[in-house]
Amino acid sequence: MALLGNLIARSLQLRKKFNLPVASPQTYQRHALRQLMERGQYTAFGKHYGFGEILSKEIDFVTAFRERVPVSTYNDMYDQWWKRCQNGEENVTWPGKVKYFALSSGTSETASKHIPVTQDMIKSIKKVGFKQLYSMANFTIPPVAFQKGILMLGGTTSLYEKGDYYEGDMSGISAKNMPRWMSSLLYKPGQRISKRPKWEDRIKLIVEKATQWDVGIVCGVPAWVQIVLERVIKHYGVKDIHEIWPNLSVYIHGGVSIEPYRESFKQLWGKPITFIETYMASEGSFGFQARPGAGIKLVLNAGVFYEFIPFTSDNFDEDGNPKPNPEIYTINQVQEGVEYAVALSTCSGAWRYLIGDVLRFTNATEHEIAIVGRTKQFLSLCGEHLSVDNMNKAIEMVSRKMNITIKEFAVAGLKHDNLFAHHWYIGCDNPNVDIEELKAELDKSLCMLNDDYEVERTSALKEIFVTVMPGSYFIDYLRAKGKEGAMSKFPRVLKGATLQDWEHFLNTKDSKQMLTTEANAAVAM
Numbered sequence: 001m002a003l004l005g006n007l008i009a010r011s012l013q014l015r016k017k018f019n020l021p022v023a024s025p026q027t028y029q030r031h032a033l034r035q036l037m038e039r040g041q042y043t044a045f046g047k048h049y050g051f052g053e054i055l056s057k058e059i060d061f062v063t064a065f066r067e068r069v070p071v072s073t074y075n076d077m078y079d080q081w082w083k084r085c086q087n088g089e090e091n092v093t094w095p096g097k098v099k100y101f102a103l104s105s106g107t108s109e110t111a112s113k114h115i116p117v118t119q120d121m122i123k124s125i126k127k128v129g130f131k132q133l134y135s136m137a138n139f140t141i142p143p144v145a146f147q148k149g150i151l152m153l154g155g156t157t158s159l160y161e162k163g164d165y166y167e168g169d170m171s172g173i174s175a176k177n178m179p180r181w182m183s184s185l186l187y188k189p190g191q192r193i194s195k196r197p198k199w200e201d202r203i204k205l206i207v208e209k210a211t212q213w214d215v216g217i218v219c220g221v222p223a224w225v226q227i228v229l230e231r232v233i234k235h236y237g238v239k240d241i242h243e244i245w246p247n248l249s250v251y252i253h254g255g256v257s258i259e260p261y262r263e264s265f266k267q268l269w270g271k272p273i274t275f276i277e278t279y280m281a282s283e284g285s286f287g288f289q290a291r292p293g294a295g296i297k298l299v300l301n302a303g304v305f306y307e308f309i310p311f312t313s314d315n316f317d318e319d320g321n322p323k324p325n326p327e328i329y330t331i332n333q334v335q336e337g338v339e340y341a342v343a344l345s346t347c348s349g350a351w352r353y354l355i356g357d358v359l360r361f362t363n364a365t366e367h368e369i370a371i372v373g374r375t376k377q378f379l380s381l382c383g384e385h386l387s388v389d390n391m392n393k394a395i396e397m398v399s400r401k402m403n404i405t406i407k408e409f410a411v412a413g414l415k416h417d418n419l420f421a422h423h424w425y426i427g428c429d430n431p432n433v434d435i436e437e438l439k440a441e442l443d444k445s446l447c448m449l450n451d452d453y454e455v456e457r458t459s460a461l462k463e464i465f466v467t468v469m470p471g472s473y474f475i476d477y478l479r480a481k482g483k484e485g486a487m488s489k490f491p492r493v494l495k496g497a498t499l500q501d502w503e504h505f506l507n508t509k510d511s512k513q514m515l516t517t518e519a520n521a522a523v524a525m
Contacts, residue, residue: 025367026332028300033062036305036345045081045093045351071322071343071352074113085116088164093349094118102170102282114167115282120347122177124303128285131299135290139274145249148216149188153225157194170282188213199484203228207235215245221255221489223408229268242270254278256489259392260406263399279371283355284346295368303347306331308340311358320375322354336361341375377493381413381420382460384453388492394445401441404430407471412494419462427471435515439466467516477505
């Protein structure tokens with residue numbers, strides 16, 4: 001493993017010396033779409049929308065594709081097309097049979113979605129992974145880190161046979177198709193532990209084995225990585241994780257923003273850590289932070305064609321559903337600072353598919369983005385336009401200002417005195433936290449971050465309420481819903497049945513451990 005690590009470290013150093021030629025973003029994306037359409041023209045989907053005819057004529061195939069193929073939600077794609085793939089039909093939206101379906105977890109209010117994963121998508125994910133490895137030459141990372149283990153805290157790698165296909169977490173599908181050299185030499189916790197279906201069982205075994213490993217890189221969703229590191233530290237009675245893994249140098253994270261967790265992570269490290277953000281989902285791997293201090297760089301030549309819909313009331317209704325014929329842009333047309341919902345056409349047979357993410361370009365020239373929320377997780381009762389990005393940054397500001405650790409949070413919209421209010425649920429284990437100060441600091445931070453919020457706080461947004469509770473309540477809720485595990489995320493915005501379910505759950509918990517500002521006049525939206 002040391003030899004392999006040395007080879008990786010040296011190859012990254014050599015990479016710095018070469019300036020490889022690159023095409024324009026538009027060129028990459030036109031080529032990506034043409035390849036997708038050429039592969040898809042003989043499928044049921046391609047025949048239905050005339051891909052062959054589009055490609056055979058002297059017309060702008062990008063324009064023709066966008067005119068003929070509608071923007072689709074998951075339900076659109078699944079009900080009309082992907083369900084047929086599950087029934088064993090070939091050549092539905094991509095050539096051949098679909099061997100794998102990734103079960104989405106995360107913040108969905110409904111049952112898991114079934115996302116097709118083709119061999120071409122597996123190749124795409126590997127390609128993006130190698131591009132990210134090369135980009136790590138841009139960071140100041142000790143070469144020794146590449147000679148050590150990589151702890152990947154994903155979902156269970158067990159896959160479940162369903163007749164003609166297998167289903168499971170995307171991390172399990174990726175692990176099954178991982179190169180042997182990586183699986184046997186670098187990958188921790190290893191296949192034996194990762195196959196355990198129960199998250200709690202995997203944690204216990206990871207804790208037991210921790211001192212036998214020399215980990216240089218950790219990957220995973222922040223909330224669950226934090227839990228594992230805290231368990232290891234507590235079990236061995238050490239001050240920080242570097243007493244167990246002295247060569248730990250890199251944390252690769254994704255799934256949710258790292259901002260609310262930064263203060264709590266500081267307590268776990270004994271040495272500086274390089275944070276690198278990635279953009280992965282059940283639908284594929286789309287990008288990564290390629291240089292320090294920058295946004296996530298979209299990979300434009302790995303079997304994915306991107307389109308961007310301004311996330312405005314002209315294009316989406318108040319529930320985050322797309323309106324007919326939304327305005328939509330390609331990579332060469334986007335502007336910095338505008339919030340866009342993302343539509344994907346991929347080598348897994350997704351076509352103009354709304355993945356549900358909302359992003360903002362931080363550098364349009366370098367196609368670098370920040371993920372600011374979900375189409376279903378913006379809060380705008382009266383025009384406050386509060387994004388998950390605003391929420392994450394406000395929680396970080398409050399944590400830093402009050403010197404407290406906030407492990408999880410969520411917010412709901414309420415009716416209040418014929419106007420509106422927000423109710424914040426804060427997971428904080430600091431004893432004697434001043435809830436009124438927390439409320440004031442949170443409100444002030446949101447006003448600083450969001451001009452619309454500041455305006456509405458003087459008019460229609462009458463009040464905010466705060467409930468502080470143990471951080472474990474959020475994990476307990478996910479466990480009760482069968483969503484315990486490294487790929488699951490607590491929804492930041494609570495609405496409808498999810499809000500009612502959450503409130504019912506809180507009624508079963510010890511009210512003495514919860515502190516709430518007066519909110520008896522508020523009614524859930």
